[in-house]
Amino acid sequence: MVTPEVAPPGRDDSPRRAEPSADPDGPRSGKRPTIRRGLRDQARIARRLGLTGAILMGISALGSGAFPVPNPLNGLRVIGLPARNVTLAIAVTYAGLLMVVTAWLWIARMLTARGAKHPAPERRELGRTALLWGLPLALAPPMFSKDIYSYLAQSATLARGIDPYSIGPAQALGIDDPLTRGIPTIWRDTPAPYGPLFLGLGRVITALSGENVVLGIMEHRILALLGVGLLIWVLPRLAARFDLDAGLVLWLGAANPLVLFHLVSGIHNESIMIPLMLLGLYVMLGPDDTIQPWWKITLGAALLVAAASVKLPALVALGFVGVYLIRRRGGKLVDWVVMTSWLTAVAAVVFSFFSFATGLGFNWLRGLSAPSEILSPMSVSTDIGLIAGQVGRLAGLGDHTDATLTLARGLFAIPIVVIVIVLLLACLRGKVEPITATGAALGAVVLLGPVVHPWYLFWALLPLVATRAMPHYRRAMLLLSAFLALVVPPTGADFIFRGFQLPLALIAAIVMFALSLLVVQRLLRAPSAMEPAPESEPAR
Numbered sequence: 001m002v003t004p005e006v007a008p009p010g011r012d013d014s015p016r017r018a019e020p021s022a023d024p025d026g027p028r029s030g031k032r033p034t035i036r037r038g039l040r041d042q043a044r045i046a047r048r049l050g051l052t053g054a055i056l057m058g059i060s061a062l063g064s065g066a067f068p069v070p071n072p073l074n075g076l077r078v079i080g081l082p083a084r085n086v087t088l089a090i091a092v093t094y095a096g097l098l099m100v101v102t103a104w105l106w107i108a109r110m111l112t113a114r115g116a117k118h119p120a121p122e123r124r125e126l127g128r129t130a131l132l133w134g135l136p137l138a139l140a141p142p143m144f145s146k147d148i149y150s151y152l153a154q155s156a157t158l159a160r161g162i163d164p165y166s167i168g169p170a171q172a173l174g175i176d177d178p179l180t181r182g183i184p185t186i187w188r189d190t191p192a193p194y195g196p197l198f199l200g201l202g203r204v205i206t207a208l209s210g211e212n213v214v215l216g217i218m219e220h221r222i223l224a225l226l227g228v229g230l231l232i233w234v235l236p237r238l239a240a241r242f243d244l245d246a247g248l249v250l251w252l253g254a255a256n257p258l259v260l261f262h263l264v265s266g267i268h269n270e271s272i273m274i275p276l277m278l279l280g281l282y283v284m285l286g287p288d289d290t291i292q293p294w295w296k297i298t299l300g301a302a303l304l305v306a307a308a309s310v311k312l313p314a315l316v317a318l319g320f321v322g323v324y325l326i327r328r329r330g331g332k333l334v335d336w337v338v339m340t341s342w343l344t345a346v347a348a349v350v351f352s353f354f355s356f357a358t359g360l361g362f363n364w365l366r367g368l369s370a371p372s373e374i375l376s377p378m379s380v381s382t383d384i385g386l387i388a389g390q391v392g393r394l395a396g397l398g399d400h401t402d403a404t405l406t407l408a409r410g411l412f413a414i415p416i417v418v419i420v421i422v423l424l425l426a427c428l429r430g431k432v433e434p435i436t437a438t439g440a441a442l443g444a445v446v447l448l449g450p451v452v453h454p455w456y457l458f459w460a461l462l463p464l465v466a467t468r469a470m471p472h473y474r475r476a477m478l479l480l481s482a483f484l485a486l487v488v489p490p491t492g493a494d495f496i497f498r499g500f501q502l503p504l505a506l507i508a509a510i511v512m513f514a515l516s517l518l519v520v521q522r523l524l525r526a527p528s529a530m531e532p533a534p535e536s537e538p539a540r
Contacts, residue, residue, distance in 0.1 A: 041523075041524070042106075042110070042524065043107065043110060043125075045520060045523050045524065046103045046106040046107050046110075047103065047107070047125075047129045047132075049099050049102065049103040049106075049516070049520060050099060050100050050102075050103030050104060050107075050129065050133050051129075051132050051133060052096070052099055052516070053095070053096035053097065053098070053099025053100040053102075053103065054096065054100055054132070054133040054134070054135075054136045054137060054260075055096070055136045056092050056093070056095060056096030056099070057092075057093050057096035057097060057100070057136065057137060057140070057143070057265075057490075058136030058137055058139060058140040059082070059092070059136075059140075060082055060089045060090070060092035060093040060096065060490075061082075061089075061093065061137075061140035061141045061142075061143050061265075061490070062079060062080070062081075062082040062083060062089070062140070062141065063081075063082025063083045063084070063085065063086050063088070063089025063090075064082070064086060064089040064090045064092075064093045064143065064490040064491055065140065065141035065142055065143045065490065065491070065492075066141070066142045066143055066144065066145060066146045066148075066266075066490075066491055066492030067083075067141060067182075068149060068178070068181065068182035068213045068214075069181040069182050070181075071083060072213075072214055086491075086501065087501050087504055087505050087508075088505075088508070090489070090490060090491070090501065090502070090505035090509075091504070091505040091506075091507075091508035091509045091512065092509070092512070093143070093490045093509075094490070094505060094506060094509030094513075095508075095509040095510075095512035095513045095516070097257075097261075097485065097486065097490075097509075098486075098509065098510075098513040099513065099516055100133060100257055100260070101257050101482050101485050101486070102513075102517075104251075104255065104256070104257055104482075105478060105482060107126075107129070107251065108248075108251055108252065108478055111245070111247060111248045111251055122247065123246055123247040123250065126247050126250060126251055126255065127232075127250070129255070130250070130251075130254060130255035130260075133255070133260060134228075134260050134264050137260055137261070137264045137265040138221065138225060138264050138265075140265065141217075142217060142221075142265060142266060142267055142492070143261070143265045143266060143490040143491075143492065144261055144262055144265060144266040144488045144489070144490055144492055145262065145266040145267075145268060145455075145488070145492045146182060146183065146184055146492040147266070147267070147268060147269075148217055148220055148266075148267045149179065149182035149183045149213070150169070150183050150187050150190075150192075151198075151202055151220060151267075151269070152179050152182075152202070152205075152206070152209075152213065152216045152217075152220070153169035153172075153173060153177070153179040153180050153183055154169060154192040154194070154199060154202065155199060155202025155203050155205060155206045156169075156173060156177075156179050156206045156211075157169060157172040157173060157192075158199050158202070158203050158206075158358065158360070159203050159206045159207065160172070160173075163360055163363055164191060164192040164199060164360075165191050165192055165360065165363040165364050165366050166191060166363065166366075167189075167191060168187070168188055168189035168190045168191055169183060169187075169188055170183075170188040170189050171189065175188070177211075178211050178213055179211060179213065179216075182213065191366070192364070194269060194310065194311065194364075195308065195309040195310050195311060195312060195354070195364055196309055196351075196354040196355045196357070196358045196360065196364050197272075197306055197309035197310050197354045198269050198272065198309070198310045198311075199358060199360075199364075200354060200357060200358050201223065201272070202220075203358070205219045205220060205223070217267070220267050221264075221267050223271075223272065224263055224264065224267045224268075224269075224271035224272070225264065225271075227263070227271035227272045227274075227275045227276075228254065228259065228263055228264060228271055228275070230275035230276075230279060231253070231254050231259075231271075231274065231275040231278065231462070232250065232254045234275060234278045234279050234282055235249050235250055235253045235254060235278070235462075235465070235466050236249060236250060237282055237287065238278060238281070238282055238435060238466035238467075239466045240287060241285070241287065241288065241289075241435075241466075242433075242466070242467060242468045244466065244468075244470060244471075249465055249466050249470070252465045252470070252474070252477060252478070252481075253461070253462050253465040253466065256461070256481050257481060257482070257485040258454065258455060258457060258458065258461075258481050258484060258485055259458070261485055261488075262454065262455035262458075262488075263455070263458075266455065266492075268455050269310055269311065270311070270455055270456075270458045270459070272307075272310050273307050273310040273311045273314055274307070274314075274458050274459065274462050274463075276303055276304075276306050276307035276310070276314070277303075277304060277307035277314040277317055277438075277463075278462065278463065278466075279300075279303050280300045280301065280302075280303030280304035280306075280307060280317065280318075281300070281304070281317055281321065281434065281435055281438065281463075282300075283296055283299050283300035283303060284296065284297055284300030284301065284304075284321045284325075285300075285321065285324075285434065285435070289328075291325070291328050291329065294342075297325065297342075298342075298346055300321070301318060301321075301343050301346040301347070301350075302346055302350050304317050304318045304321070305318065305346065305347045305350035305351060306350060306354070308351075309350070309351065309354045313442055313445050313459060314442075314459075315347075316420065316438060316441045316442065316445070317434070317438040317463075318343060318347065319420075319424060320423065320424065320427050320434040320437040320438050320441070321434045322339055322340065322343050323424055323427050323428040324427055324428075324433075324434045325339055326339050326340075326428070327427075327428050327429070327430060331428075378452035378453070378454075379449065379450055379451055379452045380412070380447065380448065381408050381409045381411075381412035381448060381449070381450055382405065382408070382409065382450055382451075384408045384412075385401070385404045385405035385406070385407065385408030385409060386401060386404075386405060388404035388407075388408060389401025389402075389403075389404040389405065392404065409450045412448045412449075412450075413448075415444070415448055416444050416445055416448050416449070419440070419441065419444040420441050420444070423437040423440055423441050424437070433467060433468065435463050435464075435466065435467050436463075436464065436467040436468065436469050438463050439459075439460045439461070439462075439463035439464035439467065439469070440460070440464070440469075442459035442460045442463070443459070443460030443464075445459070446459055446460060454484035454485075454487060454488055457480065457481070457484055461477060461480075461481070464477070465477065489502065
């Protein structure tokens, strides 16, 4: 008789179900769950680093922001403290800025490593992260630009029945007007360079805020945030046309530090122009390659013209979609006549509506050259014109800088036209998608145009980030965005009469940023809180 074996004390040989692995893809190796937990910790630390930087920026903006004149915080005991030490406030702002940019690049690396950095943050996590990073900047004073004060003054000019496309705010409102005093001197005598839709929206804001500058800023920021919300809605839908990862597209686009700094914080009107343009492209093209019905084509064209009624360069998108639709409909002469006539009629109706609704007609076309009155150091054509003028002076030919500047800018308009025509032909032949062509054409307009500001990069970046071109130029987009996020001072003004301030602030910011990296390094080296404790040995 065989006696069944009895299990010794402390050992359980009864069959039991295998415990689920911490690895969502299953246990492939003994170290995989621990590695993935460590990567999750990296993502969490990166998000917290960016949030810390955004909070520091929001607080220090009370001293380093682009304030109106006089500063409404002057004399306040607690909230006015950062304004009493502007150098320290700028240093803290730059330290926070470096944290946000570093964390953004860190998370982008996790998203673009194709599994090497799995598990990367999910789309919902990315959305929460971008929202939390943007919140401190949305509640803080404006930074990086004083354009918001020009918006307020030009809208007030229109509200008072004066043509803002003929004279500048200083002449229209007076140099001592509260809405004029916050404008940089170079822009006080400059007519409005924006389209009728934007000034019409500004007129509504002026009716609500009057001469209350702070209230006007808040209303413009709400408008900008609505535009960013539309951007968040439309980008993943455009990306779906090309089977791109929606999380990556949103991270490179809507959560881009340039968007946070210059649309949310700086309140530039690109926050209206670009989302309207992308929405128009999506409505006209649809979620796939099927030809949309006429009512959608009409609605999309109206949205594109509305975007051009904020800033005119957005109108190039209408041309690319037009030739794309002509090709899809057969490319016959009748297709050219019908599509061209219809889109031209839509553009004429929408432009006329916005122009006459403001009571100014088409005077806004005269203001398109206003931005070229300044000398933009980031513009290649402007730099070449200035260098040629200086060479002429050194050669004893006299000072002809104005002439060489005009000539250089005129000559650089030729390659812009050539690039647009080449892209139109490529789009007509089906070699380039309309969204890609739009981004490339606007990129040429920005880089070769007479005026270049870092936030002008949005014109090209945000369309291209949702196209097939994105995977090929992803790293270039990341590096360029990170670089341009660092080059504009948070005060939105120059340091001509306080040249000591910026170097001292930058040195202090680098020190604070280095200390934050040491803290991050210690957190990365610490054992993961999610890692299970070692099992105790069984009793013998």
